[in-house]
Amino acid sequence: GEDVEQSLFLSVREGDSSVINCTYTDSSSTYLYWYKQEPGAGLQLLTYIFSNMDMKQDQRLTVLLNKKDKHLSLRIADTQTGDSAIYFCAESMDTGFQKLVFGTGTRLLVSP
Amino acid sequence: DGGITQSPKYLFRKEGQNVTLSCEQNLNHDAMYWYRQDPGQGLRLIYYSQIVNDFQKGDIAEGYSVSREKKESFPLTVTSAQKNPTAFYLCASSHRGRTTNEKLFFGSGTQLSVL
Numbered sequence: 001g002e003d004v005e006q007s008l009f010l011s012v013r014e015g016d017s018s019v020i021n022c023t024y025t026d027s028s029s030t031y032l033y034w035y036k037q038e039p040g041a042g043l044q045l046l047t048y049i050f051s052n053m054d055m056k057q058d059q060r061l062t063v064l065l066n067k068k069d070k071h072l073s074l075r076i077a078d079t080q081t082g083d084s085a086i087y088f089c090a091e092s093m094d095t096g097f098q099k100l101v102f103g104t105g106t107r108l109l110v111s112p
Numbered sequence: 113d114g115g116i117t118q119s120p121k122y123l124f125r126k127e128g129q130n131v132t133l134s135c136e137q138n139l140n141h142d143a144m145y146w147y148r149q150d151p152g153q154g155l156r157l158i159y160y161s162q163i164v165n166d167f168q169k170g171d172i173a174e175g176y177s178v179s180r181e182k183k184e185s186f187p188l189t190v191t192s193a194q195k196n197p198t199a200f201y202l203c204a205s206s207h208r209g210r211t212t213n214e215k216l217f218f219g220s221g222t223q224l225s226v227l
Contacts, residue, residue, distance in 0.1 A: 040221070040223075042221050
């Protein structure tokens, strides 16, 4: 089945680390993605991880994948006020075309 | 600069009216998509097109129609049959879309509201 879940809200202070969590149910997913959406805008791809990897680091972003538990997380180090946005995780389905199933989105609020 | 342009930014629909949302891309992408976003929910796929003159229904196609006469354009019509059209609509594109790591590029969205 297709179901991607995220907590709806996260609040952190500037300079702290943020961890946004995501669970998915389809074990056949090959790629998992993190997208960022700023207010009134479209989604911007932040990073992605292949399903045979456990971790991927890209500057301040660290993605952890626990395939056994179907759990994905995004850690943002040294969170800044400009990181305030909605973060979506998404899994790709092997349907012969690029179909993404998106989570509900986590709204990150960074306070000074 | 290459990108995806959606217009208008805001759109209002009267009862019983059809409205059309525009989506144009100059990224030379083969595949284009329409998603609907409701508060507190993820994006849901309405329609997608992998090639000109061909398109398929997504998960919530009822009350919507599309056309793909040109590679650059993928307009979405919200018909009067769509009883709850108020939402944020996002258009996206990618390369052919056959593999499972074709990154999606999104437009800036259209907010549709019912008068």
